[in-house]
Amino acid sequence: MSAHTETALGLTESRSAGGRVLKAVVHLLVLVVFAGPLLALLVSAFGHVKDPTQLSVVPSGLTLDNFRIAFDQGVLAYLLNSFLVVGFGLLLQVAVSVLAGYALARKKFPGMALVLVAILATLMLPEEILALPLSLILSDLPVVHFNLVGTLAGMIVPLGAWGFSILVMTEFMKDVPRELEEAARIDGAGDLRIFAQIILPMCKPALGVIGVFGFTMIWDQYLLPLLVSTDSSSYTLPLALRTLRIDPAVTPGVVMAASLLALLPSVIVFLFFQRSFVSGLSSGALKG
């Protein structure tokens, strides 16, 4: 940022008491609208088990009853499924993205433009549009004839290649100076060594970006696990919320307790890696 801290509205310039009050009111209003419902979720999750038709915004005493009931309903198993999917899915996604990014950023080869077009095309083919054929393919993979339906692998492998991550990695890897690579080549280093010892270490910020985005993307998946799972044993936590809600014995407080467990990981990741997140948002969207 420049020394000019001018803003479009110039609100920071208003030093008057009236301006200050106005600013405080605006900020409070934004907090109430966007964070208020989440606060209600938090309070209800720890609230007393009644039969509430509403969320309590005012704490009605602390209790862990909702969580106890949620655990009895098997929420921990769903949470474990979610962690397995996000763990392995992210490992696969990052590995695939850095390998592909290296080829696209550091090599020139016939057919490269076509590969880039193909990757851009995949961004136009979200799971939603492919849902039906994807569910058929997962039940019988062409050539190898595996059935991934009802397995966690079925929710992990399809997310392995993500165009967004590959393109972010490619952009970053282009910026590593050629001289470093040349020097290593002269010393007789092969591609693998150059990739692992020169290019990758220089791209740590990019790994942060694709890690945060990949985590959020995988954690937020709904349709793919819905297509893949056959019964509740392979449900991820987001899928299980609906089952919980439909159960007449479960109060909204319990659903909110399970929801809290489902949102904490992605919120924590966001808060810890906010900088990566925001830089990814702006570089991803504004250069396009």
Next chain:
Amino acid sequence: MSLDQAEPAASTAAAPGVPGTHKEGRRGGASTGRRARDRRSGQWWTPWLFLAPALILFLYFKFIPMANALTMSFQDVRPYLGNRWVGTDNYATVLESAGFREAAWHTVVLAAGQTAGSMALGLVLALLMEGQSRRLGFVRSAAFLPVVVPIAVVAELWRIMYHPTGDGMLNSLLGLVGWGPSGFINDPDTSMASIMLTGIWRGAPYDMMIILAGLTSVDRGLYEAAKVDGASRWQRVWHVTVPGLRSVFSILFILAAIRGLRVFTEVFLLTNGGPDGSTEVVMTLIYKLGLEQNRLGVGAAGAVLLFVATLILTVVVQLLRRRESK
């Protein structure tokens, strides 16, 4: 929010294959044999080896499914019996069905409403919260939280907030100003608006962040100039800031419109198309056709049409952007 539509910069202007013509490293060395040269510039298949995992996964989970969707859309899909070629019957079925037409209309309305609402509110939020103080940073992060909360959680939370009786959370708020109680997602008249509102709640902070990033690239000198010319605050926003954000708006528009057209999860969880089909969108209909009624051919035809709509929209917006930048 699925970020998988965030489109990073990709310079597709890659010059096709000129093998690296870099200088010979060691002059006159004895080891300028074939193997040493290969070591330095790599084999022709090296890049393909690095690309293999990505390409195989894309082939399996993007391109083969797309090809299958196309073929299935011209067939009567009968598991174990073999598929029958039916030409364009499925498309005729889809386009002639009142249900699909209605779902398409709902989808367009929902996508348009969410896109416009999120962008307008996002712009207002960005303008109000541009700046560098620590408190602003905190408020911005808090406002961004809905974006990172999983969509399934958002849907369950709002479902409870929308409780249709007078003591539901939002209805008690409406009660304070003497309105209500509204049926929200349980009333065909308000169900669509309710889903839209939830979508805007999650979409506006995302747009706010992107617009904030765009605001930093607006030329500060123009603000100074506007000040010198005696422009009011609103004139400054309208004549300097908004034009400076033009490319940001068009990107946001593409992303949001694509996301809007394939809307599924929030509708599936909040209303599943009800009440009385008032919120049935294309994707929930395809899901019901294909996975609940096993009419895969008809479902595939619907999906192909949805893809074509997305494609046309993207191409049109890109063309408009090209024309503008010339």
